[in-house]
Amino acid sequence: MKLMEKAPAKINLALDVLFKRPDGYHEVEMIMTTVDLADRIELKEIRGNQIEILSHNRFVPDDHRNLAYQAAFVLKQRYGINTGVQIAIEKNIPVAAGLAGGSSDAAATLRGLNKLWNLNLSMDELAEIGAEIGSDVSFCVYGGTALAKGRGEKITQLPVPPKCWVVLAKPTIGVSTADIYRRLQVGNMGHPNIKEMISAIENNSYERVCNGVGNVLEQVTLQLYPEVANIKSQMKTFGADAVLMSGSGPTVFGLVEHDSRMQRVYNGLRGFCDQVYAVRMLGDLSALE
Numbered sequence: 001m002k003l004m005e006k007a008p009a010k011i012n013l014a015l016d017v018l019f020k021r022p023d024g025y026h027e028v029e030m031i032m033t034t035v036d037l038a039d040r041i042e043l044k045e046i047r048g049n050q051i052e053i054l055s056h057n058r059f060v061p062d063d064h065r066n067l068a069y070q071a072a073f074v075l076k077q078r079y080g081i082n083t084g085v086q087i088a089i090e091k092n093i094p095v096a097a098g099l100a101g102g103s104s105d106a107a108a109t110l111r112g113l114n115k116l117w118n119l120n121l122s123m124d125e126l127a128e129i130g131a132e133i134g135s136d137v138s139f140c141v142y143g144g145t146a147l148a149k150g151r152g153e154k155i156t157q158l159p160v161p162p163k164c165w166v167v168l169a170k171p172t173i174g175v176s177t178a179d180i181y182r183r184l185q186v187g188n189m190g191h192p193n194i195k196e197m198i199s200a201i202e203n204n205s206y207e208r209v210c211n212g213v214g215n216v217l218e219q220v221t222l223q224l225y226p227e228v229a230n231i232k233s234q235m236k237t238f239g240a241d242a243v244l245m246s247g248s249g250p251t252v253f254g255l256v257e258h259d260s261r262m263q264r265v266y267n268g269l270r271g272f273c274d275q276v277y278a279v280r281m282l283g284d285l286s287a288l289e
């Protein structure tokens with residue numbers, strides 16, 4: 001038997017860090033939403049008891065380091081599964097980009113294997129297992145739009161954000177999330193207003209969403225990689241309504257309401273970056289269909 005799962009990328013409309021915890025992680029408050037740029041995960045039962053990863057992307061590990069492998073491994077161990085599985089990853093989300101590509105592959109693997117192996121686990125149970133694999137995996141299990149707290153694993157669903165385009169631009173560099181958090185000086189920084197962003201989404205106000213975007217990790221990444229700041233300023237010049245770095249970067253996203261303006265921002269950025277995408281937010285749970 002085999003089945004397919006969609007693994008969409010996420011962006012952080014707002015990302016705040018409250019403090020560094022004794023366990024080394026940072027306590028965060030984030031507003032996350034899925035966008036229409038997705039990997040495809042094909043899960044196939046195979047002979048033996050192995051987990052086999054297939055990927056044609058040289059930046060994606062094909063062994064235990066792959067987050068999809070880790071998702072399958074956790075389920076196999078926990079539920080005593082003795083059959084083999086092949087996980088083929090069609091990689092469309094840029095790697096090490098701040099778009100949670102690996103986390104979404106892991107989440108899709110959890111959802112898919114739950115069906116393939118008839119485990120009958122709830123989404124909440126899958127999200128709890130996902131948290132063992134990575135901080136972004138719980139959100140990716142549900143998709144849609146959510147407030148994420150704790151180290152990212154405490155999820156509260158939110159309504160669909162106002163309809164708009166999202167132009168994504170990724171410079172050629174890859175960024176290590178651990179490195180960015182390590183360099184963050186938590187005291188003495190401005191904070192995005194998370195409550196205001198929630199209210200903006202609840203009131204379906206595009207203008208308030210645009211005014212409310214903010215990411216405290218920008219200060220670290222922009223200083224290390226000036227090309228990210230350059231892309232931000234280009235996006236503003238070409239007319240995006242709001243511009244922000246996603247996650248720990250380096251991908252920058254611009255929100256644009258009108259089709260013609262989106263085309264201008266997209267075409268303008270193509271001159272600077274080879275990885276540019278114009279996508280829709282998939283703010284509701286249809287994100288995973």
Ligand SMILES: C[C@](O)(CO)[C@H](O)COP(=O)(O)OP(=O)(O)OC[C@H]1O[C@@H](n2ccc(N)nc2=O)[C@H](O)[C@@H]1O
Binds near residue numbers: 030100134137152
């Ligand atoms: C930057 C974001 O992508 C925003 O959505 C997430 O906060 C990071 O999520 P992630 O990549 O799934 O992170 P993990 O794989 O759990 O952690 C990678 C490393 O980032 C740091 N980390 C991560 C999450 C967090 N709340 N505090 C941290 O300090 C830790 O050093 C950790 O070792």
Ligand SMILES: Nc1ncnc2c1ncn2[C@@H]1O[C@H](COP(=O)(O)OP(=O)(O)OP(=O)(O)O)[C@@H](O)[C@H]1O
Binds near residue numbers: 066
């Ligand atoms: N399935 C996967 N897809 C991509 N990278 C993976 C995968 N599994 C493990 N990795 C490793 O994880 C690293 C980070 O990749 P990923 O694309 O998930 O980063 P990211 O988008 O910055 O994640 P996040 O936004 O959650 O911090 C890669 O350099 C790669 O070595």
